Amino acid sequence: MRCRKCSAKAIIRLPRHNTAFCPPCFSEYVTDQVQRAIKGDRMFGHAEGVAVAVSGGKDSLVLWEILSRLGYRTLGLHIDLGIGEYSRISQRKVEVFASARNLPFVVHSLRENHGAGITEIAEGVHRPPCSACGVIKRYNMNVIALQHGMPVLATGHNLDDEASRLLGNVLHWQDDYLDKQSPVLPNSHPKLVRKVKPLYRLAEREIAAWAVLQKIDYIVDECPNSVGSKMFVYKDALNRLEDAAPGTKHQFYFQFLDRQKARAQVSPIEPDLRECVSCGQPSTAEICSYCKLVGTLQREAEPALKVLK
Numbered sequence: 072m073r074c075r076k077c078s079a080k081a082i083i084r085l086p087r088h089n090t091a092f093c094p095p096c097f098s099e100y101v102t103d104q105v106q107r108a109i110k111g112d113r114m115f116g117h118a119e120g121v122a123v124a125v126s127g128g129k130d131s132l133v134l135w136e137i138l139s140r141l142g143y144r145t146l147g148l149h150i151d152l153g154i155g156e157y158s159r160i161s162q163r164k165v166e167v168f169a170s171a172r173n174l175p176f177v178v179h180s181l182r183e184n185h186g187a188g189i190t191e192i193a194e195g196v197h198r199p200p201c202s203a204c205g206v207i208k209r210y211n212m213n214v215i216a217l218q219h220g221m222p223v224l225a226t227g228h229n230l231d232d233e234a235s236r237l238l239g240n241v242l243h244w245q246d247d248y249l250d251k252q253s254p255v256l257p258n259s260h261p262k263l264v265r266k267v268k269p270l271y272r273l274a275e276r277e278i279a280a281w282a283v284l285q286k287i288d289y290i291v292d293e294c295p296n297s298v299g300s301k302m303f304v305y306k307d308a309l310n311r312l313e314d315a316a317p318g319t320k321h322q323f324y325f326q327f328l329d330r331q332k333a334r335a336q337v338s339p340i341e342p343d344l345r346e347c348v349s350c351g352q353p354s355t356a357e358i359c360s361y362c363k364l365v366g367t368l369q370r371e372a373e374p375a376l377k378v379l380k
């Protein structure tokens with residue numbers, strides 16, 4: 072197998088593009104796809120600071136690496152979920168990565184702020200861990216990014232993540248979520264960051280291959296709370312379709328984006344936001360989801376959590 076660009080020995084085949092690359096040409100392809108996303112979707116410019124949500128997994132560390140190589144001013148944001156060994160190793164990967172490259176980062180620890188990890192918090196508020204985790208991460212990432220003067224928050228969602236999420240939203244016709252599923256979510260309030268997904272043009276296996284080529288040391292294990300997640304089922308289904316017909320994932324997601332852009336031009340989606348009466352952060356309700364969750368935790372769960380400690 073030869074590289075389609077320079078004829079050197081290829082190390083990766085990309086059936087969806089009907090091509091194959093050697094290491095340098097593959098590296099160039101990956102960086103080009105990220106640049107194309109940033110510029111083509113007007114995600115951010117070099118004058119803006121970009122907070123990068125870093126879990127310690129391959130996607131977020133690859134994203135951070137590429138953005139810093141492209142010369143963007145970045146700040147890593149890591150949420151320590153307090154899930155035993157998994158969280159300890161995740162944070163260590165972020166620390167080692169950042170210190171080897173002299174990159175700044177901030178850690179927000181759930182145990183320090185709430186006295187418990189995400190699993191106990193979720194039990195305390197009677198919610199599935201991923202639902203509580205989503206609320207806590209979204210809220211804190213936004214607040215911390217803005218506190219540090221970063222108007223943009225970049226996450227490592229890739230093409231597989233977006234296509235499987237789209238499949239889940241379509242299967243359940245979750246119109247609200249479909250409206251929000253875009254690689255760029257503009258800040259619809261001065262207290263909100265612009266959320267961007269610069270890896271959305273790259274498949275998971277391309278990112279994993281690039282991480283290995285660049286010797287990026289990331290946590291391979293998935294979060295223990297993801298066991299049994301429907302997302303794995305959707306990803307698996309899409310991988311089978313992709314094997315049978317390369318390009319399926321790309322077409323599915325990109326054609327959705329084309330339709331979404333056309334729809335937004337006819338009737339732009341403007342969220343109806345006010346400020347939470349408790350914390351002052353933007354919210355669609357009188358009290359934001361985060362304050363509701365923290366309120367329930369304080370009322371119902373804290374006595375129990377004290378016993379757990």
Ligand code: SF4
Nearest residue numbers: 200201204294296297
């Ligand atoms: Fe949070 Fe883990 Fe669920 Fe992901 S899988 S949302 S990190 S609890």
Ligand code: ZN
Nearest residue numbers: 347350359362
């Ligand atoms: Zn609030």
